[in-house]
Amino acid sequence: MSTAAIPLPPTLAAMLALAAGTFLLRLSGPALRARYTLPERAGKLLEVSAVLLLAALAATSALTEDHAFTGPARPIGVLTGGVLAWRRAPFLVVVLASAGTTALLRLTGVP
Amino acid sequence: MRSFWRTPGGRTPDADGRRLGGRTLAGPLFRDILLVCLAVGVVGLSYGAVAVTSGFVWWFPALMGVLVLAASSEFLFVGIIAAGGSPFAALLAGLLVNARHLPFGLAVPDVLGRGWRGALGTHLMNDETVVFALAQDEPERKRAAYWLCGLGILLCWPVGAALGALLGGVVRDTGALGLDAMFPAVILALILPALKDRPLRRTALAAAALALTVTPFLPAGLPVLLALAALPLFAVKTKKDATR
Numbered sequence: 633m634s635t636a637a638i639p640l641p642p643t644l645a646a647m648l649a650l651a652a653g654t655f656l657l658r659l660s661g662p663a664l665r666a667r668y669t670l671p672e673r674a675g676k677l678l679e680v681s682a683v684l685l686l687a688a689l690a691a692t693s694a695l696t697e698d699h700a701f702t703g704p705a706r707p708i709g710v711l712t713g714g715v716l717a718w719r720r721a722p723f724l725v726v727v728l729a730s731a732g733t734t735a736l737l738r739l740t741g742v743p
Numbered sequence: 744m745r746s747f748w749r750t751p752g753g754r755t756p757d758a759d760g761r762r763l764g765g766r767t768l769a770g771p772l773f774r775d776i777l778l779v780c781l782a783v784g785v786v787g788l789s790y791g792a793v794a795v796t797s798g799f800v801w802w803f804p805a806l807m808g809v810l811v812l813a814a815s816s817e818f819l820f821v822g823i824i825a826a827g828g829s830p831f832a833a834l835l836a837g838l839l840v841n842a843r844h845l846p847f848g849l850a851v852p853d854v855l856g857r858g859w860r861g862a863l864g865t866h867l868m869n870d871e872t873v874v875f876a877l878a879q880d881e882p883e884r885k886r887a888a889y890w891l892c893g894l895g896i897l898l899c900w901p902v903g904a905a906l907g908a909l910l911g912g913v914v915r916d917t918g919a920l921g922l923d924a925m926f927p928a929v930i931l932a933l934i935l936p937a938l939k940d941r942p943l944r945r946t947a948l949a950a951a952a953l954a955l956t957v958t959p960f961l962p963a964g965l966p967v968l969l970a971l972a973a974l975p976l977f978a979v980k981t982k983k984d985a986t987r
Binding site: 638643658664679680689690714717722731733739 | 774775782798812813816824831834837838843845847849850851866870873874877919923924928929931932937938946947948950953954958959960963968970978
């Protein structure tokens with residue numbers, strides 16, 4: 633734990649650039665939409681693409697860690713939450729059950 | 744147009760609507776958003792702790808939390824610097840992970856507002872706010888859900904990061920609590936109602952499979968973007984349905 637190991641000025645500059653770049657990425661979508669009116673069908677497809685992005689995000693964050701398969705504890709926890717959500721359990725139950733299942737599995741030694 | 748979106752749990756919108764700052768927001772929705780914000784705060788604790796234990800000054804993760812406000816890119820940024828990578832590499836990786844905000848911005852309904860509020864609304868765009876906004880039925884509720892979730896995260900994420908940084912290594916192992924399962928579970932629970940639509944479900948499964956397949960070979964962020972390649976599958980399916 634050595635604070636001197638990280639050179640602050642260039643790291644801070646990179647962080648500010650990341651903040652600015654991220655804001656521009658967030659801004660470009662609405663800006664494009666304001667300039668061009670989209671036909672209804674394109675609007676629907678855009679909404680579908682948001683679902684696809686989110687599905688891919690859920691899958692990769694549930695199953696992978698650093699480019700490889702994470703242990704089974706996390707995906708089983710997420711799956712538990714998913715099944716509960718499918719059975720229309722309250723959101724609170726879904727979230728706590730997924731974390732709880734994963735925690736219990738890890739307690740018993742499952743990675 | 745968006746018949747496939749339903750409120751999570753299939754609740755009727757006006758069952759127990761309540762006024763909140765002049766906007767209607769159902770009680771259960773309010774609670775759900777609060778829960779997500781708290782979860783984000785707890786993950787923020789681990790983020791702050793990881794950052795200081797890898798050599799960052801305590802205010803750095805908190806400041807980055809406010810200014811970047813996109814968790815996965817911040818974790819990656821800190822991780823690359825901590826592993827001895829150059830700030831430029833960390834910047835590029837962070838931007839790549841955040842590139843999905845562009846298609847998000849195209850898809851998000853009209854919730855951002857105008858003027859300085861529009862700038863703040865744009866800054867609040869992230870996975871959670873977009874999915875909460877999309878999952879609501881009416882424009883008013885979309886806007887209320889987006890802003891409440893966004894402001895909650897803007898508060899909880901940096902505060903969590905600052906607390907985690909000050910507590911240092913105490914809460915480093917959030918894995919033992921299973922907190923890493925929360926984020927995918929939240930996203931999954933919120934998109935499930937949309938997945939009742941069959942062509943959409945198939946396309947989403949293909950998208951997820953595609954992203955998983957390329958994850959070992961591509962830098963972080965790219966697999967999720969590549970999942971958009973599954974979109975034609977949906978277009979073809981629905982066109983076939985329309986001509987039938």
